[in-house]
Amino acid sequence: xxxxxxxxxxxxxxxxxxxxxxxxxxxxxxxxxxxxxxxxxxxxxxxxxxxxxxxxxxxxxxxxxxxxxxxxxxxxxxxxxxxxxxxxxxxxxxxxxxxxxxxxxxxxxxxxxxxxxxxxxxxxxxxxxxxxxxxxxxxxxxxxxxxxxxxxxxxxxxxxxxxxxxxxx
Numbered sequence: 210x211x212x213x214x215x216x217x218x219x220x221x222x223x224x225x226x227x228x229x230x231x232x233x234x235x236x237x238x239x240x241x242x243x244x245x246x247x248x249x250x251x252x253x254x255x256x257x258x259x260x261x262x263x264x265x266x267x268x269x270x271x272x273x274x275x276x277x278x279x280x281x282x283x284x285x286x287x288x289x290x291x292x293x294x295x296x297x298x299x300x301x302x303x304x305x306x307x308x309x310x311x312x313x314x315x316x317x318x319x320x321x322x323x324x325x326x327x328x329x330x331x332x333x334x335x336x337x338x339x340x341x342x343x344x345x346x347x348x349x350x351x352x353x354x355x356x357x358x359x360x361x362x363x364x365x366x367x368x369x370x371x372x373x374x375x376x377x378x
Contacts, residue, residue: 215308215337215377217370218350221358227341230358231312233367234339234374235267238308241378244268247310248298250275262317264294266301267310273297276317283320295321302327313341314349337377 217234221227228249238245245267253261253274261277275294276282282289295318302309309331318324331338332349342350358366 214335215339215374216351216354217339217373218342218347218355219340219358220342220344220347220355222344225358225360226363227358228312230363230367230370231310231339231341234370235310237371237374243308243378244306245308245310246301246304246306247312248301249310249312253277261288264298266297271297285317285320288317290317290320292321295324299323299327302331308337308339311338311340313343314346315341315343316345319346 219227219230228251231249235245235249247267248264249267250262250264252259253263262275264273264275265271266273273294274291275298276285276288276290278287278289280289282291284290298311298318299321302311311328311331314328319328328349340350342355347355356366356370
């Protein structure tokens with residue numbers, strides 16, 4: 210069982226290792242048999258580069274399209290945000306668990322009003338959270354729990370966050 214108030218928020222530039230860090234922390238929690246729910250996102254690629262993003266639910270590891278360069282969906286830059294994908298992430302966040310993993314709270318996900326609502330609800334709660342926060346949305350979280358990942362510090366940051374989590378278990 211995890212003590213209350215484990216709150217880790219990760220931010221950083223694209224390609225800095227945010228999702229990789231979250232997945233390593235999730236593996237640590239899995240090894241300790243801590244119940245986790247939520248989702249993570251990864252880019253999808255084609256022959257000409259990035260074609261969108263997929264959302265994978267935790268703990269089921271079910272994949273859903275979060276965005277694509279093909280319509281339909283809510284336009285967002287060169288992508289179309291798929292409401293069904295975000296709905297699956299919301300459903301995962303409505304379950305009870307010891308820790309909520311959210312990768313990520315970003316402008317694309319915030320196109321869904323229900324996502325905004327559940328994120329605000331979770332952030333105001335005393336729930337244990339590990340979340341990636343887009344660098345333009347860091348005002349949503351407490352600065353003392355916000356960690357910026359870079360290519361240079363990512364291994365050191367993993368060790369620091371691993372220690373913090375192990376102290377809560």
